[in-house]
Amino acid sequence: MSSLLNFIDYRARARQRLPKALFEYIDRGSEDEQALLRIRSSLDQITLTPSLLNGVDQPELRTPLLGQALAMPLVIAPTALAGLVSFQGEIKLARTARDLGIPFCVSTQSVTTVEEIRKQVPDANLWFQLYVWKDRNLTRQLLERVQAAGVDTLVITADTPVSPKREYNVRNGFSIPLKPSLALLLDVLGHPSWLVSVWLRQWLASGMPSYGHYPAQFRAAVTQQTVHEAVRLENRLTWNDIRQIRSGWHGRLVIKGVLSPQDALLARDEGADAIVVSAHGGRNLDIAPAPIQVLPAIAEAVGGDLQIIADSGVTRGSDVLKYLALGADAVMVGRLPLWGLAAAGQQGATDSLRMLRNEMELAMTLLGAHSVRDCRKANVLGRQRALFVKPSPGAYPEITA
Ligand SMILES: Cc1cc2nc3c(=O)[nH]c(=O)nc-3n(C[C@H](O)[C@H](O)[C@H](O)COP(=O)(O)O)c2cc1C
Numbered sequence: 001m002s003s004l005l006n007f008i009d010y011r012a013r014a015r016q017r018l019p020k021a022l023f024e025y026i027d028r029g030s031e032d033e034q035a036l037l038r039i040r041s042s043l044d045q046i047t048l049t050p051s052l053l054n055g056v057d058q059p060e061l062r063t064p065l066l067g068q069a070l071a072m073p074l075v076i077a078p079t080a081l082a083g084l085v086s087f088q089g090e091i092k093l094a095r096t097a098r099d100l101g102i103p104f105c106v107s108t109q110s111v112t113t114v115e116e117i118r119k120q121v122p123d124a125n126l127w128f129q130l131y132v133w134k135d136r137n138l139t140r141q142l143l144e145r146v147q148a149a150g151v152d153t154l155v156i157t158a159d160t161p162v163s164p165k166r167e168y169n170v171r172n173g174f175s176i177p178l179k180p181s182l183a184l185l186l187d188v189l190g191h192p193s194w195l196v197s198v199w200l201r202q203w204l205a206s207g208m209p210s211y212g213h214y215p216a217q218f219r220a221a222v223t224q225q226t227v228h229e230a231v232r233l234e235n236r237l238t239w240n241d242i243r244q245i246r247s248g249w250h251g252r253l254v255i256k257g258v259l260s261p262q263d264a265l266l267a268r269d270e271g272a273d274a275i276v277v278s279a280h281g282g283r284n285l286d287i288a289p290a291p292i293q294v295l296p297a298i299a300e301a302v303g304g305d306l307q308i309i310a311d312s313g314v315t316r317g318s319d320v321l322k323y324l325a326l327g328a329d330a331v332m333v334g335r336l337p338l339w340g341l342a343a344a345g346q347q348g349a350t351d352s353l354r355m356l357r358n359e360m361e362l363a364m365t366l367l368g369a370h371s372v373r374d375c376r377k378a379n380v381l382g383r384q385r386a387l388f389v390k391p392s393p394g395a396y397p398e399i400t401a
Contacts, residue, residue, distance in 0.1 A: 004343060007315040007336055008397055010352050014085075014342035018194055019187045021172035022084060026338050029282040029395075030164040035290075036282030036395040039313035042290035046322045049379040054368035059361050063372040065330045066153055066252045066273055066307060068125065071101025072357055073324060073372050077281075077311055077332035078129030078155065083111025084209055085341045087201045091117055092346035093337060094124040100353055103127050105155055105332070108142070111202070113212040118149045127153040129256065130245075131160065132237055135230035142213055143249065152251035155276065156242065159257025161235035164284045239270055246271040254309070259294050261301035274307040274329075281312050281334050282395070292326060299327025315396075317359025321367070324375040 004010050015023050029036035061072035076097050082089035090112040097104035098121055105127040106114045114128055128146045133139045146154065169175070173184040188195055202209045210219045218228040234241075246253055255267040256276035267275050277295050279288045291312050299308055310323040311332035320331045333356070340352030369375050 010339040014339040021174040031286040051368035059364035073330040077334035078105040078107035080109030094121040098124040132234040325378040
């Protein structure tokens with residue numbers, strides 16, 4: 001893995017390994033991909049000024065979050081279909097999280113179920129991300145399974161009432177089960193090692209890859225036009241639903257997708273323990289603000305009452321420090337560990353986050369920050385200007401290889 005030195009290398013390796021349809025599903029945004037550009041350029045506008053001669057030897061990354069002691073302020077974000085990126089991808093991500101001392105948030109739309117992940121990795125710190133289905137009884141049953149699997153932290157994703165418009169998925173024929181087309185066939189045949197080591201292996205082990213948590217009678221059709229009404233995402237979700245789920249859920253509750261102080265205050269009032277300030281990695285609402293732009297106002301409104309996790313666009317350790325400096329207690333990472341997983345399986349996912357950790361330590365030393373708490377006190381420039389960012393030419397550097 002010594003040739004993979006930064007996120008650009010991991011992403012380029014992932015692009016080689018995965019069929020184009022799957023790579024783009026992970027990598028891209030929605031509609032005109034302005035949110036994706038905004039996230040990157042807003043982060044780039046922020047600078048942190050060092051505090052000199054602080055004698056930092058080994059920066060301390062350990063941090064408390066939701067009553068748990070994390071080895072560093074990171075959480076592996078919930079990502080649908082990680083089991084298509086590598087065979088048993090979700091189990092590998094859980095092992096990565098365990099080895100690094102951080103939580104892994106299992107998606108409602110994972111290929112492997114939370115019970116199976118728990119069985120394979122009993123000592124992992126598992127969180128669960130909930131998409132509320134239209135059929136509330138099925139949703140309730142799912143939550144009972146999650147609780148029985150020993151999960152304490154529930155993350156309700158509030159920013160996805162409907163599936164967003166991602167035209168490249170349509171052009172690439174990306175759906176589960178995959179709709180046969182000549183273009184898709186050629187795409188998959190052009191990546192024989194993925195076809196054999198992921199797709200065929202999964203198919204032989206447990207049939208056509210699919211959303212593992214979905215009740216068997218609805219599973220085959222997910223993500224197609226004909227998705228069954230019962231497991232459609234609930235577009236009429238309200239704060240009343242959050243109140244109901246809160247009253248039945250005995251663990252910690254996190255609301256994901258908050259982008260305004262008003263919603264942060266509502267989340268607090270409805271009994272959430274934390275929020276994720278998130279633009280869903282630029283994959284949903286294309287006119288959404290970048291989380292780093294709105295984070296200071298949200299932290300000011302609820303910082304003392306709620307813990308704040310932030311995400312979107314983290315590709316460097318310094319991105320994590322920027323989120324911490326502007327008010328986050330921890331940060332979720334989505335694409336980076338998926339690129340690592342695609343590049344080299346569990347080892348790749350672990351190495352990609354170790355790389356992030358090393359970059360954080362390096363940047364903290366250069367900043368003169370002894371601890372995560374010190375990052376909160378960092379001198380931040382760009383806070384105001386970040387509201388008026390110009391899009392940079394591309395969210396990620398072009399891959400030339
Ligand atoms: C391939 C992929 C699938 C995702 N699936 C989910 C999901 O099932 N539930 C959810 O709440 N967020 C999902 N997300 C969003 C992530 O949880 C997270 O908010 C986002 O990836 C953070 O941005 P980053 O990828 O730039 O780190 C997904 C993101 C990606 C890249």
